[in-house]
Amino acid sequence: MLPFKLIYSDDYYLPIGAHVFPAEKYKRIHDRLLKTGIAEQSDFASPLPASDQDVLLVHTPQYVHKLRTGTLSAREELEMEVPYSPELVRAFWLSAGGSILAADHALKDHVAINVGGGFHHAFPDHGEGFCMINDIAIAIRRMQHDNKITRAMTVDCDVHQGNGTAVIFAGAGIPSGPLPSRAGFELASPDPARVRKAHAGDVFTISLHQENNYPAWKPPSSIDVDLPDEIGDDDYLHWLDNALSSGLRRFDPELISYVAGADPYREDQLGGLSLTIEGLKRRDELVFQAAKARNIPVMVTFAGGYARVVDDTVTIHCNTVMAAKEIFGG
Numbered sequence: 001m002l003p004f005k006l007i008y009s010d011d012y013y014l015p016i017g018a019h020v021f022p023a024e025k026y027k028r029i030h031d032r033l034l035k036t037g038i039a040e041q042s043d044f045a046s047p048l049p050a051s052d053q054d055v056l057l058v059h060t061p062q063y064v065h066k067l068r069t070g071t072l073s074a075r076e077e078l079e080m081e082v083p084y085s086p087e088l089v090r091a092f093w094l095s096a097g098g099s100i101l102a103a104d105h106a107l108k109d110h111v112a113i114n115v116g117g118g119f120h121h122a123f124p125d126h127g128e129g130f131c132m133i134n135d136i137a138i139a140i141r142r143m144q145h146d147n148k149i150t151r152a153m154t155v156d157c158d159v160h161q162g163n164g165t166a167v168i169f170a171g172a173g174i175p176s177g178p179l180p181s182r183a184g185f186e187l188a189s190p191d192p193a194r195v196r197k198a199h200a201g202d203v204f205t206i207s208l209h210q211e212n213n214y215p216a217w218k219p220p221s222s223i224d225v226d227l228p229d230e231i232g233d234d235d236y237l238h239w240l241d242n243a244l245s246s247g248l249r250r251f252d253p254e255l256i257s258y259v260a261g262a263d264p265y266r267e268d269q270l271g272g273l274s275l276t277i278e279g280l281k282r283r284d285e286l287v288f289q290a291a292k293a294r295n296i297p298v299m300v301t302f303a304g305g306y307a308r309v310v311d312d313t314v315t316i317h318c319n320t321v322m323a324a325k326e327i328f329g330g
């Protein structure tokens, strides 16, 4: 039995038809975790859907009303890049409930993993890039609302920048100088502009992502690391280590929300980085170790993953559970 909970429901399945987003990945991860003995049935907890009140902690009443009544404009639906349906609304509300439950369990057990969620491209008033509502932000705001935490940090390692999350948690936001560089480490094309910083309020946002990729407009996170194309394991891990150390020197969160996207993988169809499956597991370990060393609870969401072979995406996500198991014992 794992010393932490995996949050999952068969109803995480996104009814979006034939799509680059492998909607069946959640069930495949669940089944693989059981089949390989990484987890057993009792390690899974089922979420309830988020309430509209929870969703309204982050999203505008107008937007929630449009989603609830099916009155998005054609343009708004196009921008979301997934076909609207009431069933899809239910799936996203359930994923957000899963992230809330993961946050709750993380505060008790040091770590918890939502086998879903990570919809970081959803803004307060609209959805984008396969994301309808921002479960990451909803979970954090709910924990704050319940007075369980005051300060949180997001560590977004999806290959795409966490634009919605950055806007939701934007602070006073004046970009300043580059991060202190790590001794002996140089990127192939060092450019101080690649690393942008801004002040944040009660939620400190870190995003490591490919610069030449969606979204074109990258609103400032507290720390953005704009990575060049084709970066490999070692360079990526150095940048992650650097960003985590810098962020945790400047900010003292009571909860880390780790967005463990599988799409920095070198075989990803929507990504242009060159991480290996092993490198992605080392990435997970690095985040978990940083959280554990400082005794900060960490909740995980899975976000994107569009490997040419869906099985690879499933492996990468299962490895995140493995990494948590190795670092947090059990």
Ligand SMILES: [Zn+2]
Residues within 6 Å of the ligand: 158, 159, 160, 261, 263, 303, 304, 305
């Ligand atoms: Zn992504």
